[in-house]
């Protein structure tokens with residue numbers, strides 16, 4: 049399956065697991081930031097971002113970096129300390 053995310057003329061082409069509608073980049077975060085699921089999603093998103101950057105793929109349309117992340121100019125996403 050392919051991720052269902054669309055925005056204007058952008059259509060995500062990431063493949064997804066059969067039980068998911070959206071790829072890891074476009075998946076919502078679980079509600080509880082302290083949960084194991086939340087850390088799993090966060091770390092999977094981070095890995096995917098690193099993978100895309102390593103392939104010089106800088107298209108991050110509609111990607112949520114999460115409540116505790118902020119984009120930096122370089123453009124690696126880095127968690128902020130409270």
Ligand SMILES: [Zn+2]
Nearest residue numbers: 051060071074
């Ligand atoms: Zn997607």
